[in-house]
Amino acid sequence: MSLRPPFQIPGSPNWYYEINRKRRSLKTAHKAAALRLFNEIKRQYLAGKLLVLSGECPVTLGDFWDEYEEWASVNRPRHTYNADMLALKQLLDICGKTIRLDRLGKKDADKIITACRKRGLKPNSINNYIRHLRSVFNKSVEWNYLKENPFQGVKELRTEKKPPSFLSRADISRVFLAVKDEDLRRLIMAYLATGRRRVELLSLIWEDIDWQGNRYFIRKSKSHLCKWYPMAPAFKTILQSMPRGNGKIFSRWQHPDTITHNVKKALVQAGFSSMRLHDLRHSFACLFI
Template identity: 50%
Template sequence: MNKNIMAIRKPFKRGDFWYYEINRKRVSLKTKDKAKALRIFNEIKREYLAGRLKQLTKEKSISLGDFAAEYLEWAETTQIYKTFRANRLALNKILAIESASKRLDQLSHKTIDKLVAQSRKKKLKPASINNYISHARMVMNKAVEWKYVKENPFASCKLVKKTKRPPAFLSPEQCTEFLASVTDNELKKLIISYLFTGRRREELFNLEWKDIDFERNSYLIRRSKTHLSKHYPMHPTFREVLESYEDRTGRVFKKWLHIDTISKHVKQALINAGFEDFRLHDLRHTFASNLAEAGESLHSIGELLGHTDKRTTEIYAHLSSGHLTQSIQKLTYQPE
């Protein structure tokens, strides 16, 4: 009798998942579905009998397409949606470059090189390209954990170098021109709020009415990965926007159901106003830069922006020195 056949035990269930046994070592098939477990097992068995399956007790050869299907099935119910969506997008980018039938252990740096080349051809920003690379790594870490490959083929791939862009901002006159061009009243309220608070994109998107304190003329930005919970003073113009709303339940800017929609609409509004090179985050720069040019201290600007590291605020240092020229002229004593 063929010893190879005797070395493999048919799939069996332990808890919710299906397993098989090879040389008395239990290996997970990473699925709760019996039909899928049998299909995967039969493919493994064929490879094993043909002598093409290497180190079966430690790792299994699997195609990129099969791994992608298995990974997405697992990730959709395990990861938070934002992470799952980014990982799925990165995986789809890899699938668009490589054949779905390609073995997982045949992926290499060349795959990422192709991804970078295609992304640059589409004129994607370095941040977007690096996001694909980072999430592709994350996906392949799971392939290592599941013992489909010995090591992550993208682990040592370098991120694309970012060209540092100085903060772009609108002057007060340009802000007036920009706001005058916005015809959608709800969009105008949102843009005014960004211009008069300097808040990050997600901070206004997530702002709730329970965080607004009209009596103290302040609002609360809750803790996030980059920000500690903190109360901020309201500018009168921002307060006017808030007071214009009758429904004061849930999120303040509830018209906008997805955060990416905000970026899209603000960007289009900037383009329509003739500011094609600007983006939503530049409204935050506008808030800070105009304060700096007006002579406000970097410390105060950093406090208003919610910076936890004062070095982050130093990008506005060259703007905050303009008022010093005027200040030094106030010296009136004369040398002998």
């Protein structure tokens, strides 16, 4: 841990200081005021350092929230970042901003589980909060705020495991008959022909299509394996039926959740109310086999 006295940077009239190699503004252009503010910060900093030397953590949940949000907004995929912050909010609602990180434990996770159950959330949703809390607080260990993750040993709720659902060829015909929107029909066909995740398809641009090589390039992937994939004849036919341009191929769909909502609606209309978008991925695998 380190603290750097007030300094100025080119192009800004304000004074700054650094704490643990992170630059922060004192929000004043007057040196005397900057020194007064810094001395108060230094007093609080030294008090916190004594806690560190005694083996305690001076960082509060509110401070950690701010730091993690700044880091995750740049370094985590958007959907992961949203899920992380939602899980953190559950903890913040239970414990408040002022609790120190070293005071957190499994009991707080139990409180979240109880609160979620009272709100009628399903076990899968609650387990998602637990998984993201564990992931978030791995950072508190990496940043040397804590020696171990306070939520590492939290057990997830038991859920009923169902076999994967998938559409047969006859089922797919029923879905297509129920879908009147041509763009949506093409999108569903693209899922069935590629087995891609929704963000992967949504991020596809025309420049990612190699017509001669019969392949396409995935830039965004959950496994971060950005590479070329062979293009099935069915997928190529879908693309050839669409007006070519620049930028996104499926440009009408601006957000992954919109895709989920529309595909789910189509499945319900076709008589498959228990199925979801991800089951199109299962369907691709079964058809491929």
